[in-house]
Amino acid sequence: MKWLSLALALVAPSQAYIRFGCATLSVQRLDPVVEPGRLPSAHLHQIVGGNAFNASMTGDIGEKATCTTCSFSEDFSNYWTAVLYFKARNGTYKRVPQYPNALLGSLTGGMTVYYLQQDFNSNGKTKITSFKPGFRMTVGSPTSTKGGNPGLKYTCLKDIMTRGSETDDFPKQPCAAGIMAIHHFPACWDGKNLDSPNHQDHMYNTVKGMFQNAGPCPASHPVRMPQVAYETMWNTTQFNDKSLWPADGSQPFVWSFDDSKGYGTHGDYLFGWKGDALQRAMDSTSLVSNNLKTQSVAEANKCALKTTINEPIDGWLDKLPGAGGM
Ligand SMILES: *[C@@H]1O[C@H](CO)[C@@H](O)[C@H](O)[C@H]1NC(C)=O
Ligand SMILES: *[C@@H]1O[C@H](CO)[C@@H](O)[C@H](O)[C@H]1NC(C)=O
Ligand SMILES: *[C@@H]1O[C@H](CO)[C@@H](O)[C@H](O)[C@H]1NC(C)=O
Numbered sequence: 001m002k003w004l005s006l007a008l009a010l011v012a013p014s015q016a017y018i019r020f021g022c023a024t025l026s027v028q029r030l031d032p033v034v035e036p037g038r039l040p041s042a043h044l045h046q047i048v049g050g051n052a053f054n055a056s057m058t059g060d061i062g063e064k065a066t067c068t069t070c071s072f073s074e075d076f077s078n079y080w081t082a083v084l085y086f087k088a089r090n091g092t093y094k095r096v097p098q099y100p101n102a103l104l105g106s107l108t109g110g111m112t113v114y115y116l117q118q119d120f121n122s123n124g125k126t127k128i129t130s131f132k133p134g135f136r137m138t139v140g141s142p143t144s145t146k147g148g149n150p151g152l153k154y155t156c157l158k159d160i161m162t163r164g165s166e167t168d169d170f171p172k173q174p175c176a177a178g179i180m181a182i183h184h185f186p187a188c189w190d191g192k193n194l195d196s197p198n199h200q201d202h203m204y205n206t207v208k209g210m211f212q213n214a215g216p217c218p219a220s221h222p223v224r225m226p227q228v229a230y231e232t233m234w235n236t237t238q239f240n241d242k243s244l245w246p247a248d249g250s251q252p253f254v255w256s257f258d259d260s261k262g263y264g265t266h267g268d269y270l271f272g273w274k275g276d277a278l279q280r281a282m283d284s285t286s287l288v289s290n291n292l293k294t295q296s297v298a299e300a301n302k303c304a305l306k307t308t309i310n311e312p313i314d315g316w317l318d319k320l321p322g323a324g325g326m
Pocket of ligand 2: 092
């Protein structure tokens with residue numbers, strides 16, 4: 001029997017990523033990375049992860065949070081993006097609801113988070129170094145007016161499983177199952193700085209998108225980190241009637257920083273895994289059999305954060321929260 005189980009082990013597909021759902025933790029105008037301490041921040045965010053999230057959080061978040069909305073219960077990191085709004089013909093706005101990835105159970109809203117080793121299918125041979133406590137980074141910029149980053153994309157969802165057919169800007173036609181916003185973060189670190197003034201220069205982006213192996217890290221940023229990616233599913237179906245769309249035929253969705261093209265798409269990451277949990281996962285050659293602790297969907301959904309910025313974000317709004325500032 002021994003040879004049989006060995007043979008089975010050899011043909012078992014190798015999994016080189018951890019993929020998990022995180023329910024919505026909070027939707028409010030806070031941004032501890034780009035605008036630390038500022039109450040409120042310029043535009044609205046949807047945030048998932050640990051409940052240590054606040055405007056001025058610092059230090060070892062893995063030791064400060066007491067619950068997380070993520071399926072892996074040792075992950076107290078925070079992950080956030082801007083929020084999608086529908087802009088009606090009369091100029092009012094309504095928030096687009098989020099829905100969870102089909103593969104990950106009935107979490108409330110939120111996003112899917114990935115940490116890859118080499119690429120989607122292969123662990124590779126390179127050592128993948130975990131982020132350190134206090135580490136933070138962003139990808140993309142709300143002021144960007146053109147595409148070109150292979151890691152920042154949209155997919156027009158025909159159904160919940162549609163993948164591929166990525167675009168740099170918002171889909172131009174109604175998407176039956178909504179719009180997926182995709183954010184791949186850079187994977188090369190300078191080995192020294194937990195952050196940098198623009199929250200990007202301590203990282204170097206060699207990401208090719210679509211969960212391919214990121215290109216080799218340059219000498220300036222030699223340390224290969226996990227490739228982090230987010231997928232956020234926006235349920236646009238209540239807005240898909242084209243008679244509600246602008247009369248000139250343009251698409252009606254805007255990011256919460258008032259971007260109707262979509263090129264300003266960006267994501268924020270604040271590391272907060274407990275202890276060496278992420279490093280242990282990245283060191284295991286089959287991430288299927290990693291030793292990470294999990295929690296139930298009900299437990300993840302239960303973790304919540306009090307909203308400290310009290311302003312309307314739902315219903316028909318005359319203007320975007322904070323008037324869509326950048
Ligand atoms: C925010 O979190 C930090 C720890 O990261 C804590 O020291 C601070 O008291 C918190 N601030 C508020 C307003 O809760
Ligand atoms: C604006 O348009 C939306 C969508 O058509 C509608 O539901 C809402 O009532 C309108 N608001 C006003 C003030 O006309
Ligand atoms: C998307 O929104 C529609 C309309 O509000 C709703 O009927 C449907 O259940 C939602 N789908 C998911 C997957 O949440």
